[in-house]
Amino acid sequence: MAMLKPISFTISSKRTGRRNPDDPSQGGLFKLVCNSYSCNKSNLPSSEASVGALRLVHEFNPKIPLEEAVTPPSSWYTDPSFLELELDRVFYRGWQAVGVTEQIKNPHDFFTGRLGSIEFVICRDGNGKLHAFHNVCRHHASLLVSGSGQRSCFVCPYHGWTYALNGVLLKATRISGLKNFAINEFGLIPLKVTTWGPFVLINLDKEIQPQQEADSKMVENEWLGSCSDILSTNGVDSSLSYVCRREYIIECNWKVFCDNYLDGGYHVPYAHKDLASGLKLESYSTTILEKASIQQCESCVEGGDDFDRLGSKALYAFIYPNFMINRYGPWMDTNLVLPLGYRKCQVIFDYFLESSLKDLKMGKKIGGGHEASGLYYLDGGGSLVALQTSLTPLQ
Ligand code: FES
Incomplete structure (x- = not known):
């Protein structure tokens, strides 16, 4: 994973009273490292x-x-x-969906990600408290940790500085003999984090104090506005069981994916002919709310199987600026579109299923959900059924 372009600067004598940055005789072993966004303007447009x-x-x-x-x-x-x-x-403003609660379900769980040029790590400490930090070592700005999983602490791969999951610097290697190094001044730089339903959100806004506990009602209002009631009453909640994730890199501007989703079903009769035959396209509707757009379309399928991915009640919600929630029948999938450049983006699909059905059928899911040609489950009769990933009307 690429290293974040950080800015590092020596500890100023004004801040610590210990070091004169203009004095070359004072070595540069320690550098106070800040994330580029939080500490300088290099992220901002010139x-x-x-x-x-x-x-x-x-x-x-x-x-x-x-x-x-x-x-x-x-x-x-x-x-x-x-x-x-x-x-x-x-x-870099407002709440942004970055993951799912399944990723930080247990103490010591963590996952990493990148939003723009901001590398972040989200984790649950040993007491179960949720944290988010800039994923940048406070020594020389190495990327601290990659991927996801479980850790009891984060050990920097560069020189071994070790951080607790609450961000506190536990150990700085080979500092014995150094005077005036205050270990408690070099904890990881926190970010604001919270959850809504099965989703994990962060907020990179510099005006917000990360240490403050996010008020869930305020977050809901800021992220979703009046759309929150619609999502809640249509079964978008944390009772669903997580199934699996699939990720794609697409060589296009991130808004192209969003535009496709938001074209009100314009492309469906032509790009998805089979799917269109299962939809009552004349019933297609779009409702624009202050933070979201809700699209709905009735299905022609009468009394379908529990695994019918169209379902009789379907809701497709676009949450500004890049998050899509598709709730249909017993399924929910989400699409998170992340810009990787002006002509490249990553799309992350997460799949959820009503808990009773997952216990019954997905328990025998083949291959951990990542078969090369798709995802599979055993239906009630024991047949292998492909779970297509392109069946929602808006993809
Ligand atoms: S960059 Fe030196 S310990 Fe992390």
Whole structure:
């Protein structure tokens, strides 16, 4: 995994009273390392790029009547400075879905991720408390930990500094004899984290104090607005059992995936003919809310099997800016679209199933859910059935 571009600077004498950064005779063994976003402006668009990207925004008039509307200019998808602006104004502000609670179900569970140029690690400490940190060692800015799993502590792969899961620096190697090194000043830099239903959210906003406990009602309102009631009453909640994850890298701007999802079923009769035959497309509706867009379409399938992925009641919710929740029959899947560059993105699909059905049928899931050609389960008659990943109407 690529290292975050960090900024490191020597401990200033003003801050600690211990070291004069202008004095070359004072060695640079220790560097206070901060994440680039939290400690400098390098993530923000340079003034020239910023002006250019803002000009692209202002060239578009979102208020013209629908009949006279045109699509946003292609530069929004092809200009690298526009992605920088999006990261600053969209992804580094407000709550962002980054994972599922299944990933941090037990004490000592952790997972890592990247949002824009921010590397983060989310973990549950030994007491079960949830934490999120910049995934950057406070010594020389090495990426601290990769992947996911269980750890009792995080040991930096570069020089072995060791951090507790609550972020406290437990051990800095080979510092005996060094004066004025305050180990308690070098804990991991925290991020704001919370959960909603089965989802894990972080907030990179610099104005928020990570140490404060997030008020769940406030988070719900900020992330979902009035959409939260619709999701809750349609079975988007933490009672569902987690099934599996699939991930894809797509060579396109992240908004292309979102646009496809949000085209109101425009592409379905042509791109998904088989699927369209199972839908009452004349019933297709889109409801725009302040934080979300809800699409619904009735199914032609009468009294389908419990595993019917269309289901009679289906709801497809797009949560600004990049998270999609598809709830249909006993299933739920989510699509998280992460920009990896202005012309590359990662899409993460997570699958959930109503608990009673998972116990009954998915318990015999073959191959841990990651067969090369797809996902499989044994149906009630013992037959191997492929769980297609492209059956939701909006994909
Ligand atoms: S970078 Fe030196 S211990 Fe982490």
